[in-house]
């Protein structure tokens with residue numbers, strides 16, 4: 001996938017990722033978790049990153065923000081956040097960017113919050129670090145943030161601990177922590193997994209509203225195609241550490257071109273299911289520790305495979321803003 | 331507060347059990363108190379007379395009943411060796427033991443907690459290896475051995491520390507008793523000479539206990555810190571770009587301390603046990619050495635009083651740990 005041409009208009013883009021590769025050194029060998037990943041997200045845009053579990057969505061997020069554990073490292077490529085190169089930034093520089101210009105929220109919000117610190121202080125900690133506020137101002141602003149994410153009686157709730165709040169409330173607190181400093185980019189990694197349907201909608205509404213208000217770019221990581229269909233303007237499909245297709249949401253849902261995308265859609269009738277149970281796609285993700293990974297990592301599972309598929313992979317721009325990494329797209 | 335009272339009430343059965351067990355034990359243990367006190371040349375009549383005086387000839391339930399009745403009135407019986415009420419003896423000696431044990435615990439904590447934190451934050455570093463060595467050594471060295479070794483090196487070979495003979499030099503007089511802790515009482519009246527003397531006597535036995543306490547505290551600190559550093563909320567804190575200072579001290583350490591506090595309670599009760607040997611080695615006039623001497627003399631009342639005191643200390647200790655836990659952990663306040 002060399003010479004990647006990100007689909008979003010470059011002038012508007014908040015994040016430009018090109019040829020981004022990540023490896024993990026493990027005892028069992030080198031895991032090539034991401035291989036030349038490329039995408040862009042523009043101001044105010046919500047891009048969904050979808051793919052079955054283990055395809056590399058979380059690794060993408062962690063690697064971008066410098067949160068990989070010691071075994072993982074970025075082996076190539078570039079990731080520019082509003083012009084700042086992230087791949088070569090020092091740990092100190094990254095820590096100054098995290099929570100200020102790029103923030104992240106996680107699934108399982110209750111575990112993602114400090115259990116013995118009240119939520120007001122947890123929001124305040126970010127403000128004190130990045131907005132230069134004193135303790136008192138940070139506490140006041142934290143209450144405003146709680147109000148902004150729709151938590152009733154915010155002044156009282158600021159003194160609450162995570163175990164005293166529902167999962168949905170905790171996720172609102174997470175959002176408040178993430179957007180407190182008005183970041184340019186928000187990465188939400190499965191933000192609604194584990195929440196009930198009504199709460200999912202509320203949480204997504206809050207994120208959508210805040211993004212619209214502040215022009216924040218959002219990467220919505222999910223294995224739930226229905227959620228992606230409903231909440232994103234564009235979808236990038238990930239498979240085994242490759243982005244295989246990237247198109248505006250409507251186009252992707254109506255005219256999927258990559259065999260993997262088609263299978264995903266077929267496996268989720270009317271796009272109303274999710275990808276947690278993908279048994280209808282034969283085969284597994286390839287073992288990413290193999291040295292002889294084929295150029296197309298979907299080849300072993302693909303029914304459209306041609307001899308030509310052995311050639312090094314290249315992006316094909318099928319129409320403006322719709323690209324696919326496949327030698328024989330449908 | 332109600333939870334605390336409930337806990338206190340919940341420990342009453344244990345206290346009753348301790349009272350019964352100590353009573354039975356002192357009656358069942360080999361060695362006959364009357365024979366011991368009558369002396370080697372005593373006749374059978376004089377032994378019987380002493381037995382009757384001590385009430386040892388009455389049936390066990392009756393003896394137990396009068397024992398409990400006395401307990402309720404705060405009467406722990408008389409020590410036949412010192413000729414004093416056991417309660418008086420124990421109250422006089424308890425501060426010596428408490429000062430020693432607390433100092434030992436503080437020394438252990440002061441070294442073990444930072445060591446455990448550094449070992450966890452910098453895995454594989456020198457501190458991590460040191461932590462592992464200390465944990466292994468601490469587990470395998472018996473406490474009387476470390477005590478004797480320290481005396482041998484620092485008193486006998488180097489001559490740096492005074493003779494291991496009690497809390498103060500024989501010619502010095504103790505500070506006026508306020509807390510019974512020499513270090514505190516001497517500091518209160520600004521008598522730094524006595525303070526230094528007491529500290530010099532205290533340091534070796536306290537270090538002995540500290541070394542004993544080091545291993546479990548360091549191990550649990552390291553393990554708990556490692557577990558917390560891998561927790562999801564630490565990932566959130568890192569994703570928020572919080573400084574490593576806030577991350578480690580405010581986020582990780584405070585959470586990691588919860589299991590450490592619980593362990594401290596256990597370590598403290600181990601220390602109370604280890605105290606008995608350390609007090610013997612250093613001729614420390616505490617309740618441990620008191621109990622040992624009484625045991626050798628088959629003097630039942632002090633032994634009973636000692637075990638009872640330990641049980642009460644243990645219950646108070648657990649209560650204190652509960653309080654600290656409640657202060658640290660909001661979740662504990664709600665149960």
Ligand SMILES: Nc1ncnc2c1ncn2[C@@H]1O[C@H](COP(=O)(O)OP(=O)(O)O)[C@@H](O)[C@H]1O
Pocket residue numbers: 024026031033051052053054055056057058059060069071072288
């Ligand atoms: N710490 C790690 N060590 C080794 N391999 C890892 C590690 N983290 C992730 N991986 C690899 O990266 C792949 C992608 O993981 P992940 O990004 O978590 O998938 P998902 O798309 O479900 O978020 C996994 O299949 C796994 O093999």
Ligand code: SF4
Pocket residue numbers: 258259260296297298299300302303304305306309325326327328329
């Ligand atoms: S490149 Fe070939 S093997 Fe890979 S998905 Fe396309 S058709 Fe299938």
Ligand SMILES: [Mg+2]
Pocket residue numbers: 057058059189
């Ligand atoms: Mg994931």
